[in-house]
Amino acid sequence: MAEGFVKVAETRDVSPGEMKLVELEGQRIVIANVAGSFYAFGDVCTHANGPLSDGVLQEDRVECPWHGSAFDVKSGRPLSPPARSPIPTYRLKVENGGILVAVLKE
Numbered sequence: 001m002a003e004g005f006v007k008v009a010e011t012r013d014v015s016p017g018e019m020k021l022v023e024l025e026g027q028r029i030v031i032a033n034v035a036g037s038f039y040a041f042g043d044v045c046t047h048a049n050g051p052l053s054d055g056v057l058q059e060d061r062v063e064c065p066w067h068g069s070a071f072d073v074k075s076g077r078p079l080s081p082p083a084r085s086p087i088p089t090y091r092l093k094v095e096n097g098g099i100l101v102a103v104l105k106e
Ligand code: FES
Pocket: 045, 046, 047, 048, 049, 050, 064, 065, 066, 067, 068, 069, 081, 082, 083
């Protein structure tokens, strides 16, 4: 399997402190702008599948809207319960004002 980058948004679509939900290869992926740096992570909370894109982004921490679990958007690591498992994170790059996320291809 090879890794390929796919453009999912423009940098101007995601202001600092904001998140944007995109869909890529059937997966819901959230793009977060943390003080001008972009990160990509899975939308689905590992506690009970809450939508993290509807939660609150505070610096590099996203809080689930359903029961308050928080995750590090850079590593996916859970920071506060009830979630105990990490969320997936994705490699991302910015090119010519576009945000590209890495996906695995056959
Ligand atoms: S579904 Fe996210 S904290 Fe429960």
